[in-house]
Amino acid sequence: MTDAKRIVVAGMPAAGHFNPSLPIVRELARRGFEVTYYTSDDFRARVEEAGCEFRTYPAGTLGPADIAEATRNGGPVRVVARVLTATEALLPLLLSDLDTRRPDAIAFDSNAIWGRMAAARLGLPMISLMTTMLIGGKAMARLNAREWLHFLGEAIPGVPAARSAKRRVVRQFGKDAYPPAPGLPMRGDVTVFPVPRWMQSPDPRIDDGCHFVGPTIRPPREDAPLDDELAAFTDGPEPVVLVSLGTLHAGSDAFFRACFEALGGLPARILLVAGSHTDPARLGKPPANTLIRASVPQLEVLRRAAAFVTHGGMNSALEGLACGVPLVVVPQQVEQLVIGEAVAGRGAATVLRHNLSKRPVPVAELRAAVENALSGSSPREAAQAIGASLGEDGGAPAAAEAIEDYLRTRHPG
Known part of the structure; x- marks a missing residue:
């Protein structure tokens, strides 16, 4: 390696963004890089366990709850406004810290505007850590009229706040440092995609600096412990169906009751992850085959599962496929529709x-999709085939190699 050894990472404090980045920074640290990772206190222990220096975002600037609230109550445009507002506080913090100890490069989550702007202001190499593929105009064309109306109805109210926040950021820090159009997600001099190349549709933004390294998720541990209740529930004779809409999206009470009705009569054990914003008491008594939990160790449960009802976020979809589990994708936004359709195109998912368009998921269709995942050999075989191929692009070591190679060209010798 060259003498360009210090990398600062500006993270996005949300599990679906943090989890794919952690194996990459761990690998960089293993190779001798000194890595300083900025994110919220929620992730301190895991950053330090990976051998990196942890630096916290000040309380009240941005955390998982802020991103989840913006996602639930306004979608992507509301998230952009929240990220821009956080940039007003986080960019000065980053620039002040780096003024006394300048790194050799800045890596940033592809949505962490303050990280890219800090690199632009300081003239440092930019390393973008993507969490999904690039979504272009063709993806939006997949929406039908009703879905478009819902998307616009959710997005338009958030536009004034996003524009106002952008004006404040540009006025305070200058237009030259602001990311070029089309904005989020942002690429860098090196852009690492921890996703399979086949998931990415043709896009003119893909260039030689883009590296598709496949999933960086850790393999599920064979001996990973579960608490007594989960262990007993997942070790029974019937197949396990995991139902979870991720950490940012809150499933509605109506959806969970539809799961009761659709899946309660199946010869399976239904593990329903309702999240912290759902009071199970509101849902009524669950069927005898259903266990409700606020959260579970997802990878360890998926190793024991036979089907996965998911929102189709990239992290969750790849974790399911890594465990050879067919998916039933209930997308909450366009990106997840694209992910679900890509997996369905390979025979390993059904998309509902x-x-x-805020229509209820029909009970009969949900039941049929789960029954097909449980009883049909084709979805299971397709998921297992995808899972077996996910390591072919190199994962975290390939990501670290791409970063190291780029920095070597910047600092030869």
């Missing part, structure tokens, strides 16, 4: 897109 009703929520994109």
